[in-house]
Amino acid sequence: MALSGMTLQLxxxxxxxxxxxxxxxxSMNGWDAHQLKLAFSLAICFLGLTAAFMGNFVNRIGPKKAGLFGAAFFGAGLAGAGLASSIGSLPLFYLTYGVISGIGLGFGYITPVSVVVKWFPDKPGFASGLVIMSFAAGSVLASQIISPIAAMAGVSNTFYLLAACYFTLMVVASLYLAVPASGSSVAVDDGHSGGSSVPASALLSDTRFYGLWLMLFFNTTCGIALIAVAAPMAKDIIHISDAAAIVFVGIIGLFNGVGRLIWSSVSDKIGRWNTFMCFFIVGSACFFILSLTPAAWLFYVAVxxxxxxxxxxxxxxxxFIKDIYxxxxxxxxLxxxxxxxxxxxxxxxxxxxLTDDYTPIFTGFAGILFATAVMAYVLKGKLKIDAVKPAAKTKILTEEVIS
Incomplete structure (x- = not known):
């Protein structure tokens, strides 16, 4: 089961x-980097929107069909991107790579996470980390194979090839997705991938939801900013070569993946709230270090x-969500x-x-994460439910009503 989820995420x-x-x-179509970045933002945008607003649909059809939907949309999006690049249509590229593949990302991301966690009720952090680590591992693998294949077969053909390969892998993985049967010693479930649904209207009146949302938003905003400009940023600040910058991007993907497994496993020991406080405090300190234009080795460590x-x-x-809801x-x-x-x-x-000078941006990110830590501390009573003793925690979760 875990292997199926990991394959989808990969x-x-x-x-x-x-x-x-x-x-x-x-080089192929003359599209500049700023134009092309929009496709990436659209893909991540539709990942989140799909995961949010197709939740009830995923619940009804179950994990196998949801995974197959993800395979179809993601494969079609990549194939469409190949067509768009071959005819030089930027709007079509936005639609296919950004919107259509983004919908596939949404189905493919949330389905295995919500299923696999239920097979490891005693270690939900480790389970989600194991699956989501594969998401980052997929970036490391793709970053190493895309350029060589494109050099040999061309950009459009590379999109077509990857579309076929990923579609096949996702279909096979989806066929093995299943939730624990009702009455199983592993977990009790309603037979669907996402369990019972929580109406958006209920969450909009729940302080805990806003706290979780804002914590993820601010942490992601600061981290994804570095990912978006990793190579040029490293060349500008520590003056590394193009080849070294590519290696650096690969290492970033590695730490993105390893961090998912390590930190989520740590959260099983110290609690989710304490783990997120580490993210904010450590991240704030690292961004402050970056704002001082440190030596190369310290730059690498901080990033x-x-x-x-x-x-x-x-x-x-x-x-974290499982502990609370x-x-x-x-x-x-989720x-x-x-x-x-x-x-x-x-x-x-x-x-x-916004500016070619990274110093004020890094200082700003340090401030954002520090402020987020303060916000999380204020919400400590709401978000530290995972620190409650198991027996008491079960009672709380049973009696908890979203108001």
Whole structure:
């Protein structure tokens, strides 16, 4: 089961290798980097929107069919991107790579997370980290194969080839997705991938939801900003070569993935609230270090720590939601919380390109994360439910009513 979820995440995780496409597409069609960044933002935007507003649909059709929908949309989006690049149509590229593949990302992201966590009720952080780590691993793999294939077969043919490969992998993985049967010793479920649904109107009156949403939004905004400009930023600040910058991007993908597994596993030990406080405080300190234009080795350390916290937040959030709302509502609530990712996909890249001087931007991000830590501390009573003793926690979750 975990392997199926990891395969889905590995496939759609190639979206994080998007920067590798920019130079070949620029050379082929003359589209500039600013135009092309919009396709990436659209894809992440529709990932979050799909996860949020298709939650009830996913609940009704179950994990297998939801995974197959993800495979169809993601494969069609990549194939359409190949067609768009071959005829030089930027609007079609936005529609296919941005919107259509983004919908596939939404189905492919939330379905395996909500299913696999239910098979590991005692270690939800580890379970979500294991699956979501594969999302980052997919970016590392894709970043290493896209350029060589494009050099041999051409950009459009590379899109077609990847579309076929990822579609096949996602279909096979989806066929093995299943929730624990009702009455199983592993977990009790209603037979669907996301459990019972929580209406958006109920969440909009729940302080806990706003706290989770804002924590993910601010952490993601700061982290995704670095991912969006990793290569040129490193060349500008520590003056590395183009080849070294490509290696650096790959290492970022590695830390994004490893951070997801490590931090989510740590959260099983110290609690979700404490883990998120680490993200904000450590991240704020690292951004402050970056604002001082540090030596190369310290630059690398600060960036990679920030990226590990960025990835760790995604892997820890499903378990955080499970602790607060229960396993049966996790998939539904997670979908709405992931809208924060959609918003951050525009906010982060936009903020970091406001000026050519990174110093004020890094200082600003340090301030944002510190302020988020203060906000989380104020909400401590609402968000620290995972620190309650197991017996008491069960009672709280049973009696909890969203008001």
């Amino acid at each position: 496939s759609i995780g190639s979206i994080y290798a998007y920067s590798v496409w920019i130079k070949p597409l620029e 990679l720590v920030i990226i590990s916290c960025y990835g760790g937040a995604f892997a820890t959030m499903p378990a 229960g396993a049966d509502k996790m998939g539904s609530v 979908g709405y919380v992931l809208i924060a990712w959609s918003a951050a996909a525009f906010a982060g890249p936009w903020l970091i390109t």
